[in-house]
Amino acid sequence: MKYLDFHSYIKENDVDHATELRTTGFWGKQGAGCIFLAKDTKRILLSYRSSQVLQPHTWGVWGGAIDNNEDPETAVKREVTEEAGYNGNVELVPLTIFQKDTFRYHNFLAIVDKEFTPELQWETENYKWVDYGNWPKPLHFGLKYLISNSGNTIVNKIKESI
DSSP: OOOOOGGGGOOTTHHHHHHHHHHHSSSSSEEEEEEEEETTTOEEEEEEEOTTSSSOSOEEOEEEEOOTTOOHHHHHHHHHHHHHOOOSOOEEEEEEEEEETTEEEEEEEEEESSOOOOOOOTTEEEEEEEETTOOOSSBOHHHHHHHHHHHHHHHHHHHHTO
């Protein structure tokens, strides 16, 4: 398992994202993330958030802040590579958007052909492939929101891939 430290991950946009954290309570003006669905097993891949991030030690999505000049789809594709180390083909299905005041978080279902082993870095301590509905605990509030507001879409995509 590959694990990168925090200091090797600082980016130019992080100063802007940190400023937004002080303003909105969220990292960045907007965010984007996903849960993965593997066609071969019909299971969902979740991330277990490290102690170095907001809402640590909860199960959540793979994602983060949208950088300057990115749209949500571009951001989530970047986050898939940065956070999970996934570089294969992915079909993105837009799901619910969480909004609080001026902050928006765009959620996606990232459909991949096969389960894979993520390459973890400082933001993620662990991962788990799970059957839909067999959620580990505790869930991050954003994942709870995603399941509550997009569960039917996810279940339909699971059925379509059978």
